[in-house]
Amino acid sequence: MEKTLILVKPDGVVRRLIGETIKRIEQKNMKIVAMKMIRITEPLAKKHYKEHEGKPFFNDLIDYITLAPVVAMVAEGERAIEIMRKIAGKTNPDEASPGSIRGDYGYNTPRFMCNVIHASDSETSAKREINLFFKKEEILEYNTAVI
Numbered sequence: 001m002e003k004t005l006i007l008v009k010p011d012g013v014v015r016r017l018i019g020e021t022i023k024r025i026e027q028k029n030m031k032i033v034a035m036k037m038i039r040i041t042e043p044l045a046k047k048h049y050k051e052h053e054g055k056p057f058f059n060d061l062i063d064y065i066t067l068a069p070v071v072a073m074v075a076e077g078e079r080a081i082e083i084m085r086k087i088a089g090k091t092n093p094d095e096a097s098p099g100s101i102r103g104d105y106g107y108n109t110p111r112f113m114c115n116v117i118h119a120s121d122s123e124t125s126a127k128r129e130i131n132l133f134f135k136k137e138e139i140l141e142y143n144t145a146v147i
């Protein structure tokens, strides 16, 4: 079992795509084990995207991810990291396949790549990012075979 960090990014929240995103996660049999709505602060944004520090789009990226609240989730499942990257689609909405969240709803503006969702890209990133957004006790354990 793997856990991965998912964010419905500000463009997804303001365009009422929270439900659509959650629907697609559940449809793929992923188990949501943590969830909250938060406004990402500038320090948290900089930590979350620290691998992109110094890139030309970094400052705009920090502005974009702090524009409005996000819905942060931990999704759990077999190969959750790879599966969630696939559901999300390619980073650039212009290249993301129709049928993926980014392919269906993403678009580019002169400043922002509005691609609706974040999904951790590796086991190492998933661990680091989950720890940035959630305390241990906020991640719940439950059995889906009880009902």
Ligand SMILES: Nc1ncnc2c1ncn2[C@@H]1O[C@H](COP(=O)(O)OP(=O)(O)O)[C@@H](O)[C@H]1O
Binding pocket: 057, 061, 090, 091, 111, 112, 113, 114, 115, 118, 119, 121
């Ligand atoms: N060339 C770019 N111009 C503007 N924003 C970008 C660019 N590349 C990436 N971004 C933004 O930064 C985020 C993080 O980039 P990256 O880690 O490469 O993609 P992903 O979100 O697919 O893991 C992207 O989701 C997107 O919002």
Ligand SMILES: [Mg+2]
Binding pocket: 121
């Ligand atoms: Mg990334």
